[in-house]
Structures are given as C-alpha cells and as structure tokens.
Amino acid sequence: MQQAEKETAKPGPLASVLSIFNTTIGQKIITGLTGLGLVGFLVGHLAGNLTLFAGSEAFNSYAHKLESLGFILYAVELGLLAVFVFHIVFAISVTSHNKSARKSKYVDSRSAGKPSRKSISSQTMIYTGIILGLFTIIHVWMFKFGPGMAAGYHTDLHGLPARDLYRLVVEKFKNPWIMGSYSAVMLLLGVHVRHGFWSAFQSLGAYHPRYTPLIYTLGILIAVLFAIGFLALPVYIFFAPLTA
Amino acid sequence: MSKMNLTLKIWRQASANAPGAMETYPLADVSEHMSFLEMLDVLNEKLIKEGKEPVEFDYDCREGICGTCGLVINGVAHGPRKLTATCQLHMREFKNGDTITIEPWRANAFPVIKDLVVDRTAFDRIVAKGGYVSVNTGSARDANETPIGKEDADKAFDAATCISCGACVAACPNASASLFVSAKVSQYTYLPQGHPERERRVLKMVSQMDDEGFGNCSNHGECEAVCPKGISIQNIAIMRREYVKAALKTGSAIV
Numbered sequence: 279m280q281q282a283e284k285e286t287a288k289p290g291p292l293a294s295v296l297s298i299f300n301t302t303i304g305q306k307i308i309t310g311l312t313g314l315g316l317v318g319f320l321v322g323h324l325a326g327n328l329t330l331f332a333g334s335e336a337f338n339s340y341a342h343k344l345e346s347l348g349f350i351l352y353a354v355e356l357g358l359l360a361v362f363v364f365h366i367v368f369a370i371s372v373t374s375h376n377k378s379a380r381k382s383k384y385v386d387s388r389s390a391g392k393p394s395r396k397s398i399s400s401q402t403m404i405y406t407g408i409i410l411g412l413f414t415i416i417h418v419w420m421f422k423f424g425p426g427m428a429a430g431y432h433t434d435l436h437g438l439p440a441r442d443l444y445r446l447v448v449e450k451f452k453n454p455w456i457m458g459s460y461s462a463v464m465l466l467l468g469v470h471v472r473h474g475f476w477s478a479f480q481s482l483g484a485y486h487p488r489y490t491p492l493i494y495t496l497g498i499l500i501a502v503l504f505a506i507g508f509l510a511l512p513v514y515i516f517f518a519p520l521t522a
Numbered sequence: 523m524s525k526m527n528l529t530l531k532i533w534r535q536a537s538a539n540a541p542g543a544m545e546t547y548p549l550a551d552v553s554e555h556m557s558f559l560e561m562l563d564v565l566n567e568k569l570i571k572e573g574k575e576p577v578e579f580d581y582d583c584r585e586g587i588c589g590t591c592g593l594v595i596n597g598v599a600h601g602p603r604k605l606t607a608t609c610q611l612h613m614r615e616f617k618n619g620d621t622i623t624i625e626p627w628r629a630n631a632f633p634v635i636k637d638l639v640v641d642r643t644a645f646d647r648i649v650a651k652g653g654y655v656s657v658n659t660g661s662a663r664d665a666n667e668t669p670i671g672k673e674d675a676d677k678a679f680d681a682a683t684c685i686s687c688g689a690c691v692a693a694c695p696n697a698s699a700s701l702f703v704s705a706k707v708s709q710y711t712y713l714p715q716g717h718p719e720r721e722r723r724v725l726k727m728v729s730q731m732d733d734e735g736f737g738n739c740s741n742h743g744e745c746e747a748v749c750p751k752g753i754s755i756q757n758i759a760i761m762r763r764e765y766v767k768a769a770l771k772t773g774s775a776i777v
Contacts, residue, residue: 377735485759
C-alpha cells in the first residue's frame with residue numbers, strides 16, 4: 279500500500295499548491311477571505327461617500343485626492359478587481375456544486391429552528407451576489423467612467439481645476455428610477471452581508487462559543503449600517519433641495 | 523390512552539433506479555405511546571395483511587445510539603423533537619388528524635436503495651481514509667499511560683458522540699457532509715493519540731468527502747439543529763483550521 283502510494287505520479291509544485299484551493303474547504307476559504315476584503319473596501323467607500331453630506335467642495339476634494347494618487351490608485355483598483363473576480367468565480371463554483379449535490383428534491387423541507395442559522399439571507403447569497411455584481415458594473419460605468427471634465431463637469435478647488443463629481447451624483451439621483459433602484463440594491467447588500475460576514479469567519483475556521491455570537495451580531499449591525507449608510511445618500515439627494 | 527388517526531405520506535421507490543413517488547396511507551388507532559418506528563411497524567403489518575409491499579426502512583438498536591435509523595419527517599431530519607433520533611421519537615409529538623410526510627435522506631452521495639433506505643457507505647469510505655488511530659496490537663495498555671486534560675477529553679468526547687446517522691447531510695441545503703467529517707476529524711485533534719496521523723487524516727478525509735459528491739458547507743447550521751447528538755458546527759471550523767494547517771504544511775491538498 280505504502281509502495282503503491284509512492285508510485286502514483288506526483289503533481290508539480292504549482293499544481294500541488296493550487297490543489298489546496300480546489301477542495302470544498304479551500305474554495306470557501308477564498309470566498310470568505312475575499313468577502314471580508316470587500317467588507318473592508320465598503321467601509322472605506324461608505325466613509326468617503328458620507329463626505330457628500332458636507333457639501334460639494336468636501337466631496338469633490340475627496341474624489342480629487344483619490345484621483346491624484348495616480349499609480350497607487352491603479353494598483354489598489356487592480357487588487358480590488360482581483361478580489362471581486364475571485365469572490366465571484368469561487369462563489370459560482372461553490373454554488374453550482376451545491377445545487378447539483380441533491381438531484382432528488384424533498385417534497386417537504388423545513389428548517390429545524392435554532393441553533394440553525396439558515397435564513398432568507400443565507401439561502402439567497404448567490405442571487406443577491408449576482409445582482410450586486412451587475413450593480414457594481416453599472417455603478418462604476420455610471421460614475422467612475424461617467425462624464426468628466428471634458429463633458430463640462432468642471433469645478434474649481436482652491437484655484438485648481440477638478441472634476442465636478444458632486445454635480446454628476448446629484449443629477450443622477452434626482453432621477454427617481456436611479457434613486458429607487460440604487461436604494462433597492464443597497465437593501466440587498468444588507469441581506470448579503472447579514473449572512474456573509476459571520477459566514478466568512480466560520481469558513482476561515484474562526485469559531486468560538488464566546489466570540490461567534492458576537493461576530494454574528496456584528497454581522498447584522500454591519501449589514502444594517504451598510505444598507506442604511508449607502509441608501510441614505512441617494513434618498514437624501516432625491517428629497518433634499520439640492521442644486522447641481 | 524388517546525388514539526390517533528393519521529394520514530401518512532410516504533416516499534415509495536421500488537429500487538435504486540426506479541422512479542419514486544409519495545404514496546398516501548391512512549392509519550387508525552395509533553397509540554401516543556408508540557415510537558415512530560413502532561407506528562411504521564403497525565402500518566407494515568397492515569400492508570402485509572392486505573397483501574401489499576411493506577414500507578422498507580432502516581433501524582437497528584431503537585435506543586438512539588447506533589445511527590441506523592433516519593427519516594425526514596415533515597421536512598425535518600429525525601422529525602420535530604430536538605436531540606432525538608427517529609427511533610426515540612414518540613407519537614405523542616403528533617396529534618389526531620395530522621398528516622405526516624416521511625421521506626428518505628436525499629443526497630446524490632446517499633442513493634436510495636429502496637423506499638426509505640439509503641446507501642450510506644460513502645461515510646464508511648471517508649472513515650476508512652483516516653477516521654482511526656494506528657496502534658500496535660498486543661497486550662492492553664495502561665488506561666492512564668497518557669494523561670489527557672479534562673477539557674480536551676470532554677471536547678474529544680463531544681465530537682466522538684457522532685453516531686454517523688447522516689441527518690446532517692439530509693438537512694443540509696447543499697447535502698454537505700461537513701458536520702460528520704468534522705466530528706470524525708476533531709475527535710482526534712484533541713488527543714495525543716491522534717497527532718501522528720493528524721495532517722494526512724484531515725487531507726485524505728476531506729478529499730474523500732469531495733470525491734463522494736457531497737456539497738460545500740455554506741454555514742447555514744441546519745445540521746447542528748437536526749443532529750441527534752447536538753454536534754456543534756464548531757467542529758466544522760476545527761476541521762477547516764486543521765485542513766489549512768495540514769495543507770500549508772504539506773504544500774498540497776494531496777497526500
């Protein structure tokens with residue numbers, strides 16, 4: 279037996295290391311790690327967005343500072359893109375595997391109740407995730423790659439020319455369809471993070487009888503914070519008497 | 523002693539490859555003191571007298587300790603009572619006039635053999651990959667030769683109470699065997715006897731679990747809620763930690 283094991287062809291070093299992330303556990307580690315990375319990004323994004331409440335100058339100078347980072351910003355954006363891609367690719371792989379693991383469906387299926395953490399949130403991760411992924415593409419296209427200084431979105435920041443992103447944001451969110459759909463997607467973000475946050479810790483092997491209930495509650499708090507925080511902006515712009 | 527009249531909706535499937543369907547059976551005068559399996563015995567005697575094929579279901583000890591029985595009752599593995607295997611579920615949990623649906627464990631890795639009986643040898647193959655410790659045979663060793671702390675002994679024992687019934691797989695929305703495999707892995711991680719084979723155990727068992735076609739763990743936690751022994755999903759986290767440590771140390775998931 280020992281001899282037979284030794285004689286089977288050994289994979290190369292790269293294939294060996296990659297095999298770690300090819301198992302059910304390895305794939306969930308990737309989705310968990312990237313998921314927590316995205317939560318971290320959203321905390322920063324939300325904090326940046328809230329500068330809009332301080333007025334056009336605060337928001338435009340925040341956007342301008344980000345743009346002025348140049349090479350560093352590109353590196354961060356590239357990393358962020360990779361995190362998104364890994365999260366999505368592995369999540370789709372995991373979910374399609376899960377969906378095919380039970381071909382014969384139950385006639386009657388119910389939750390057994392506590393201590394189960396099964397919820398609408400935990401069962402719709404792939405659907406909320408797909409919507410959030412599509413949303414992200416539209417969102418980046420609408421603002422980051424939207425009309426810039428050349429298209430007339432021009433402002434002065436202490437004498438320096440800068441892009442008037444504030445005007446673009448206000449114009450977009452004065453449209454009831456854009457405001458409504460953004461708000462709806464932000465609610466779905468909350469639903470996604472509600473299961474995703476604590477689940478990421480569990481996928482990474484971080485379970486403790488004392489810490490896990492706290493992490494679980496923190497996940498709900500972060501979900502609510504994200505939903506309300508990101509939703510507040512379009513709703514505020516739509517209803518407040520702001521002029522671009 | 524109150525008697526109940528019940529309507530049973532039971533999954534009937536002639537063989538592994540035959541198509542199955544739910545069949546309805548009325549059953550009168552069921553005693554509340556009967557166990558769920560005794561109720562099925564009464565149904566089967568009635569079916570035999572009527573010249574019909576009795577309903578096939580698995581059981582052995584009927585004491586809740588062997589892990590042989592297992593039915594999905596009204597959509598919940600092992601039925602409505604917590605920390606209870608199907609054989610220890612009693613009819614007093616139901617009331618007169620109830621309709622009860624009875625289905626087998628459903629997972630690709632647990633193919634139906636007949637009616638409510640499924641093939642769980644996938645579990646045996648996973649255990650054969652590392653759910654053991656290798657010790658030399660010979661005269662019995664002194665029980666206190668290797669001192670083990672009370673806390674560690676308790677944790678190992680909690681994991682070792684798994685009776686391999688498969689309810690975790692049946693209840694999991696993804697038909698994942700993570701709770702079972704994690705219990706078999708973590709019962710040895712706390713004990714010095716388990717340490718020599720620590721890395722290869724977790725890597726081989728996880729690899730076999732994947733090969734059997736069980737799904738991933740999405741952390742729904744439904745398994746813990748139906749487990750007749752109350753095995754915690756903490757064990758799944760322990761298995762994941764063990765896996766990461768072993769895989770990084772080996773530089774591969776393949777041993």
